[in-house]
Amino acid sequence: MVSTLTAPSRPLAAAIAEFGEPRGYVATASIGIPPRRSVEALRADLDAWSRADRDPQGYDAIVDRTRRSYARLVGLDAGRVAIGSQTSVQASLVASAVPDGAEVLVAERDFSSLLVPFAQRPGAKLRAVPVEALAESVTDETFLVVFSLVQSATGYVADAAAIREAAARHGALTFCDTTQATGVLTVAAGDFDITVCHAYKWLCSPRGVSFLTVGENADAVLRPAQGGWYAGDEVWQSCYGTEITLAPDARRFDVSPAWQAWVGAEASIGMFAELDIAEIWQRAAGLGELLCHELGLPQQHQAIVSWPDPDGSQLERMSAAGIRISGRAGRARASFHLWNTEDDVAAIVRAVH
Structure with missing residues (x-):
């Protein structure tokens, strides 16, 4: 699989690092995952609340x-x-x-x-x-x-x-x-x-x-x-x-x-x-295009890629392979965000084929 991603800018690379290594997570269109700073802020707030230090x-x-x-x-x-x-x-x-x-x-x-x-x-x-x-x-x-x-x-x-x-x-x-x-x-x-x-x-x-x-x-x-x-x-x-x-x-x-x-x-x-959202779109939509190419789907230039899966069998195979993905309206739906890489595309292709 040929790489389609350019090296992220320094701000985007720092943001990507906030999410760890969530390989196989292509379900942002259902629910995003929090950056480290959000988790830390929530934990600190819960601690303060438990100490009766909140109003x-x-x-x-x-x-x-x-x-x-x-x-x-x-x-x-x-x-x-x-x-x-x-x-x-x-x-x-x-x-x-x-x-x-x-x-x-x-x-x-x-x-x-x-x-x-x-x-x-x-x-x-x-x-x-x-x-x-x-x-x-x-x-x-x-x-x-x-x-x-x-x-x-x-x-x-x-x-x-x-x-x-x-x-x-x-x-x-x-x-x-x-x-x-x-x-x-x-x-x-x-x-x-x-x-x-x-x-x-x-x-x-x-x-x-x-x-x-x-x-x-x-x-x-x-x-x-x-x-x-x-x-x-x-x-x-x-x-x-x-x-x-x-x-x-x-x-x-x-x-x-x-x-x-x-x-x-x-x-x-x-x-x-603080991020360049156009850079995020280029990355996410680029992965969407790569998935379309690998699965033989029409090019869509979208961060969300869906394809027919009326009986849910492809969704079942991807889930069994550890891929977090969603299905909607009789279609399998992969959604790529800033943390995704070509490895996530390759995992989908292996599971589907």
Whole structure:
């Protein structure tokens, strides 16, 4: 097998070293693994908690720093970023803002957490088309276009530029889920009116950390329907009653954080915010191309590579060989991240053949 990887830059090499030697782990699209710094931060926090040396207010600075790191990662001001714990909850906030009778254009077979909130929105007119046909399917009747930048089941990278152009031409808003992209593919959240991202996959954070970004065009549309005390302008003066002042920026959509999850996320997302994400994509997509070549699949130039495995037999053989991989929608799915090498590709090929 011919090597396809160039030597990583010094910052990327240091980041790769944080993960040890997780050979055979190609399941980031299901769950990422934490860097050493995140594990150490979580252990220290648990130790402090066990000593009764923790208080809720002490986590605010952690959340603030993590929000700022994420904002830097996706190219926004931190005031455009709201925090949450689940993409489905934040997608439900967006769905609640759809006017009665308005059309919501979605990518068919996209991830359920993104689609179901709109399917359950009374009065919304849901229209599903293949993700490849989204741009050409936007009309003057479309209020909102909903899609994942990278499709979970297949790794397909949507033509975001064409979708944005079509939406702008027809006066529609865009809502993009970047969960399967941020951390491996360069994401500019400002290119979309609204984005959502859960950090437990490519950002290698604990589950329970998600982000909603809100552009200027969405400001007048979204309502803080899930607002609570953490959405207050002065958080610790917003704990009781209804007469509170919500934050003037995207923090008005905040959900109170799952504290320990944010301890791990601060370390991991801070690390990714300092890396060249394009370099990570070149590495991960290069391994994807190598796997396609070795298995005789059409070239995809994706970090996620999937192929038909309707009875799960290939997945079973790979699992028996010690490969941590996932299967989705009747397909085997390998997902490569910064720690993977050609050895992982070779292991898959041996197991499949």
